[in-house]
Amino acid sequence: MHVVATAGHVDHGKSTLVRALTGMEPDRLDEERRRGLTIELGYAWTALPSGERLAFVDVPGHERFLSTMLAGVGPVPAVMFVVAADEGWMPQSEEHLVALEALGVRHCLLVVTRSDLADPAPVVAQALARLETAGLGEVEAVAVSGRTGQGLPELRQALDRLVTGLPRPDPAAAVRLWIDRAFSVTGSGTVITGTLPAGTVSVGDELLLAGEPVRVRGLESLKEPRDTVTGVARVAVNLRGHDVPGRGHALVTPGGWTSTDLVDVRVAHVGGLRRESAGLPRRLTVHIGSAAVAAEARPLAGRVVRLRLARPVPLHLGDVLLLRDPGRDRSEMRVLAGASVLDVRPPALGRRGAARQRAAFLEAALLDAALPEAVAPGTAYALRLHRLLRAADLRAMGVAPDTPGTSGEWHADPGHWKDLGRRLVEAVRHYAAGHPLDPAMPIEAARHELGLPDRRLVATLVRPPLTLAGGRIVAGPAGLPERVARAVERLRRDLAARPFHAPDAGRLAELGLGPRELAAAERAGSLLRVGEGVALLPGADARAAELLGRLPQPFTVSQARHALDTTRRVVVPLLEHLDRAGLTERVDEVHRRCR
Numbered sequence: 001m002h003v004v005a006t007a008g009h010v011d012h013g014k015s016t017l018v019r020a021l022t023g024m025e026p027d028r029l030d031e032e033r034r035r036g037l038t039i040e041l042g043y044a045w046t047a048l049p050s051g052e053r054l055a056f057v058d059v060p061g062h063e064r065f066l067s068t069m070l071a072g073v074g075p076v077p078a079v080m081f082v083v084a085a086d087e088g089w090m091p092q093s094e095e096h097l098v099a100l101e102a103l104g105v106r107h108c109l110l111v112v113t114r115s116d117l118a119d120p121a122p123v124v125a126q127a128l129a130r131l132e133t134a135g136l137g138e139v140e141a142v143a144v145s146g147r148t149g150q151g152l153p154e155l156r157q158a159l160d161r162l163v164t165g166l167p168r169p170d171p172a173a174a175v176r177l178w179i180d181r182a183f184s185v186t187g188s189g190t191v192i193t194g195t196l197p198a199g200t201v202s203v204g205d206e207l208l209l210a211g212e213p214v215r216v217r218g219l220e221s222l223k224e225p226r227d228t229v230t231g232v233a234r235v236a237v238n239l240r241g242h243d244v245p246g247r248g249h250a251l252v253t254p255g256g257w258t259s260t261d262l263v264d265v266r267v268a269h270v271g272g273l274r275r276e277s278a279g280l281p282r283r284l285t286v287h288i289g290s291a292a293v294a295a296e297a298r299p300l301a302g303r304v305v306r307l308r309l310a311r312p313v314p315l316h317l318g319d320v321l322l323l324r325d326p327g328r329d330r331s332e333m334r335v336l337a338g339a340s341v342l343d344v345r346p347p348a349l350g351r352r353g354a355a356r357q358r359a360a361f362l363e364a365a366l367l368d369a370a371l372p373e374a375v376a377p378g379t380a381y382a383l384r385l386h387r388l389l390r391a392a393d394l395r396a397m398g399v400a401p402d403t404p405g406t407s408g409e410w411h412a413d414p415g416h417w418k419d420l421g422r423r424l425v426e427a428v429r430h431y432a433a434g435h436p437l438d439p440a441m442p443i444e445a446a447r448h449e450l451g452l453p454d455r456r457l458v459a460t461l462v463r464p465p466l467t468l469a470g471g472r473i474v475a476g477p478a479g480l481p482e483r484v485a486r487a488v489e490r491l492r493r494d495l496a497a498r499p500f501h502a503p504d505a506g507r508l509a510e511l512g513l514g515p516r517e518l519a520a521a522e523r524a525g526s527l528l529r530v531g532e533g534v535a536l537l538p539g540a541d542a543r544a545a546e547l548l549g550r551l552p553q554p555f556t557v558s559q560a561r562h563a564l565d566t567t568r569r570v571v572v573p574l575l576e577h578l579d580r581a582g583l584t585e586r587v588d589e590v591h592r593r594c595r
């Protein structure tokens with residue numbers, strides 16, 4: 001099925017056309033019928049000649065109901081733009097068009113009605129010219145009369161062509177169902193209705209509404225009960241409870257959206273007005289879907305503006321907002337601009353100059369991602385902005401990752417990742433220089449140094465010239481040959497229980513660690529040689545000094561040997577190593593003490 005909204009000046013014949021096309025009454029309220037005026041959104045549907053079902057969201061044209069009009073058009077991908085042949089282009093024709101331009105609506109059919117009252121040709125020409133300058137491109141036009149029915153078969157054909165040209169939404173997309181109506185039903189909770197633009201809703205689904213989980217108890221589309229509905233569709237959803245939020249809130253897939261009250265946007269002025277963002281009023285109303293939310297605008301630079309919303313709204317990168325001036329209720333310039341969402345998790349801006357820098361950064365990111373204004377941003381763009389994101393963060397921003405993560409669930413901007421790799425090498429070398437006795441850098445220290453959120457990222461960053469051994473990172477002039485690295489790893493296991501029990505010549509031979517291999521392992525920082533053929537783990541010397549420090553001072557070689565649970569073969573060169581490192585010193589022929 002498809003959904004099309006109406007648009008156009010009050011009294012130009014929108015509701016009459018919907019009635020004529022569907023045989024249903026879009027003006028549901030008594031007051032509407034009494035006054036012959038649409039106040040609320042109306043819903044009606046029909047089958048087109050192709051058999052496709054088409055639902056209309058009929059909007060009010062009166063200037064007082066612009067918010068309602070926007071709530072109707074907001075979630076709908078296509079519009080039937082109605083102009084009366086006897087009146088031509090009028091102020092609300094203009095205002096509705098400017099709104100469509102701001103929202104980026106690209107699918108439109110022009111219907112010049114009441115053509116029993118006047119020749120439609122001049123108005124068709126006038127309206128088409130205006131639609132074209134608003135960026136709607138090739139728009140088909142049909143002249144009809146809602147009263148005599150003349151032209152209605154042609155209109156049905158044209159509607160068929162309009163809906164065939166609409167993009168097919170993704171049935172697997174995250175659901176965001178903006179509520180346009182909510183009512184209590186005695187005994188069965190609340191029913192909300194809305195236009196589902198994409199994705200699938202099924203009975204039993206758990207969705208979020210204003211941050212709270214809600215269960216879909218029942219589902220209808222065009223008054224028929226359904227187990228599952230796929231967008232585009234009009235849907236009515238039955239929820240438990242009576243105090244559920246109404247119009248302007250959205251039912252969303254958990255994890256599918258970023259609920260945020262702070263966004264950075266790029267403003268595109270509409271209606272022929274091209275102003276810098278500084279020209280926006282500070283207080284705005286932001287429209288998205290069926291929502292109208294008060295907001296405060298802070299121009300950053302150029303066309304980049306930060307918006308603080310009065311309440312959080314579920315958003316994706318690339319969403320289009322409509323900015324309205326709430327102070328100008330009687331003016332023709334109420335719709336100010338369209339704004340595309342550049343970031344849904346913008347950083348705080350502190351120092352002077354930060355705003356300008358931030359705007360320049362966002363513009364550069366857009367340029368890099370080769371994003372013309374209206375195209376949805378992708379993973380590369382999101383990573384350029386945030387550098388490191390979990391797959392779940394990307395999904396919530398509306399840019400589902402198309403590649404496996406750089407490290408587990410983490411995705412990294414390639415440039416940033418390279419930079420981190422370089423910084424890690426530096427950090428490890430710096431650490432080694434500062435800890436000559438214990439040169440291997442603990443992963444946690446590296447994580448902290450690089451300001452990374454997860455140790456696994458550090459582990460993934462370790463590659464030649466870095467190597468990872470026993471939870472520590474060492475930098476060598478070159479990585480160890482695979483065979484040696486494996487032998488060293490086995491040696492580590494030997495030494496885990498008795499850290500000063502250096503392997504004897506037999507064990508070293510068994511491991512294939514000759515003098516050259518030991519020297520290489522030492523250069524790479526994975527072993528500590530305290531004497532010819534006496535290999536310990538990096539850090540063993542510092543640990544030995546610590547244990548020896550607990551002995552009564554001074555101490556003998558034999559006391560040291562006991563304290564370290566090792567043999568003379570090891571303890572003698574180890575003590576000499578400690579002397580050279582300045583950790584111990586000789587007192588006389590047989591005694592040493594710690595320094």
Ligand SMILES: Nc1nc2c(ncn2[C@@H]2O[C@H](COP(=O)(O)OP(=O)(O)O)[C@@H](O)[C@H]2O)c(=O)[nH]1
Pocket residue numbers: 008009010011012013014015016017036037038061113114115116117144145146147148
């Ligand atoms: N003569 C004539 N009158 C029409 C036609 N379409 C609508 N009207 C009348 O114009 C008035 C406004 O129509 P309506 O559909 O309520 O306009 P809306 O405000 O755009 O929904 C009503 O009195 C209709 O009867 C038409 O094609 N021919």
Ligand SMILES: [Mg+2]
Pocket residue numbers: 014015016037038059060061
């Ligand atoms: Mg109407």
